[in-house]
Amino acid sequence: MQLFEHYQQLLEKYEQKIKQKWYPSVDEIADCLNISTRYTKMLLKQMNEVKWISWLPQRGRGKKSTLILNLSKNDILVEQALQKLKKEILQML
Helix, strand or coil: HHHHHHHHHHEEEEEEEEEEEEEHHHHHHHHHHHHHHHHHHHHHHHHHHHCCCCEEEECCCCCCEEECCCCCCHHHHHHHHHHHHHHHHHHCC
16 A cells, blocks of 8 residues: 555544644554554654654653644645656656
């Protein structure tokens, strides 16, 4: 499954949280995506790098990580279309 598909799964469950700060656990997100917590951490880091989310992980008992979903379904579809278009243009050159 691609990063895009995992983000779509997050949006399906947490669409009402777009552009809002919230404090899910990594386990909660892993359950939503049906993947391991280790892989979840890697995906969150990748999504943060491409600015689809804002992820501020916290360590320690009682500290909660912060997550903000930055893109709506439409935004992410436009993003994917632009990436595919750029890829096709580069292949034509």
